[in-house]
Amino acid sequence: MEPFEAALGPRTKVLALTHVSNVSGERLPIRELCELAHRRNIHVHVDGAQTWGAFNLNLRELQCDSFAASSHKWFCGPKEVGLLYVKRSRIAEIWPNLVSPGWGSDVNPDVKGARKFESFGQRDDARLAAIATTVDFHRRLGFDRVEARIFELAGALKSGLKAEGFRLVTPEDPKLSGGVCIIQVPPEKRGEVLNRLYTRYGIAGSTAGGLRLCPHVYNTMAHIDRAIGAVREMRSMMGQA
Ligand SMILES: Cc1ncc(COP(=O)(O)O)c(C=O)c1O
Incomplete structure (x- = not known):
């Protein structure tokens, strides 16, 4: 924990961590790091590319503020779709850096909740539907x-x-x-x-x-x-x- 503690300064706003590293296989103690960061009001983002679908994840227990992962790795789902979780209490502070029609338009000026992170124009609906099928597969296995x-x-x-x-x-x-x-x-x-x-x-x-x-x-x-x-x-x- 000490190297992380030493690296956090008064200007630190975000701690971006890899849950399990793809280049070392090391797993970080996310919950403890979240506790450390949250004492300083630092946002913790977790890259879960090597854990979504492998671990029986409980993001609330992990306590991270946001979590992202791609579906095609351990989750065994479709390519080119993924997961972004943002803790409800953090949504107001975070903004997507890429938006397209449908986001804050005249028709729907007030984008709330997860929709705020969800506008990329035309979607590949079949891929999104395949995520649900993959969830069923994991549920069946446990x-x-x-x-x-x-x-x-x-x-x-x-x-x-x-x-x-x-x-x-x-x-x-x-x-x-x-x-x-x-x-x-x-x-x-x-x-x-x-x-x-x-x-x-x-x-x-x-x-x-x-x-x-x-x-x-x-x-x-x-x-x-x-x-x-x-x-x-x-x-x-x-x-x-
Ligand atoms: C830890 C980690 N983060 C991010 C990525 C990038 O994932 P993608 O290629 O789905 O964007 C990888 C890919 O192997 C990874 O292992």
């Missing part, structure tokens, strides 16, 4: 069960890779991490490793922060073992002994 399974898979992946001698970028402690699992790979090797992992082993990852693998509910423990085995076989490529 938000709590999705989260538990992701932690189970990520835990097995991290401990398996560590047991093979790979250095984790992401903390092992579930309180400090989520579904994002990253091991150290020198930047110049990452592209080649990722390519080989995909073409030879059929495993998709990312080069963000090292070699990033993100197991989700559609993965099995056999997939985790396969990923660990593939990474083991590629050890010499990865600049690790």
